[in-house]
Amino acid sequence: MMELTRKGEYAIRGIVYLASRPMDQVCLLSDIAAAVEVPPTFLAKIFQQFSKIGLVKSYRGTGGGFIIGRDPEKITLLEVVEAVEGPIVPNRCAIREGECPRDASCTIHPVWLNVQKQVRSILKKVTLRDLAANTTSLPT
Amino acid sequence: MMELTRKGEYAIRGIVYLASRPMDQVCLLSDIAAAVEVPPTFLAKIFQQFSKIGLVKSYRGTGGGFIIGRDPEKITLLEVVEAVEGPIVPNRCAIREGECPRDASCTIHPVWLNVQKQVRSILKKVTLRDLAANTTSLPT
């Protein structure tokens, strides 16, 4: 239960890699994909999404590629995960009030809300800077 | 992300219903399914699993059916969820040590372990008795 998808995993690897690079150095998608061992076409899709919401910046044409969208310290793991996996919702009934017809009587509802809150809270405290900190195993 | 499947939802509804009934009253699967609005064949599969690990007790033949396996106060939501959805694992790499080849350098690893721990802790504190407490909306 609660497993991150490949997409989520790849997304994190990719953006953490970007976060570990100097902001003035534009990275080729193909290079990033190779470095973090992700299918390039798949990572392309993910980075397109990220680009739209400003998590990364993209440049086309010769000398193009990607850089991180803003200071890695200002990007949380929560943001990255929710961008790619959608909101963290342990159960349909926790999406919004009134979703579940059994709502009023539903004794589990508050439990799921609590789970949601805790998980979000944990992921929110982790920044890309934290994650990129000792990425010494990846090529410089 | 992290969404419970239908199976998990149905399982909880079904067993909470059972937990709300007197232990000496054997319930027909078809009645339970109708009461909690779950496809009977699907619930059958779920209860078969539960029966194997003692979460419910089953009786065949005339007058047969299901009762709760033990005191609802001794059954946690965690147990029920993991029985039906498998272990709570936010990421492959958190399943066991050494799973992930990037392990040593992986800065996210501890984050997932923390998520796992917190979620399990929340679900462990909730018992079927808690959940069955005010199931007043369900037919007596």
Place this chain on the structure above:
DNA sequence: ATCTTAGAAGATATAAAAAGTCTTTTAGGG
């Protein structure tokens, strides 16, 4: 004993989501 009831077990079917690829288009340099 055999018939009916009700769950057990396993096979099968359908549908949805995840994972990945391919093609065409657009933007930016040389």
Place this chain on the structure above:
DNA sequence: CCCTAAAAGACTTTTTATATCTTCTAAGAT
């Protein structure tokens, strides 16, 4: 205008979720 690299969207494949159906077994009723 040609090359490079990302954007966008269609498409394919694989896997998982969701469910149903059939046959088998246990237990009580006749």
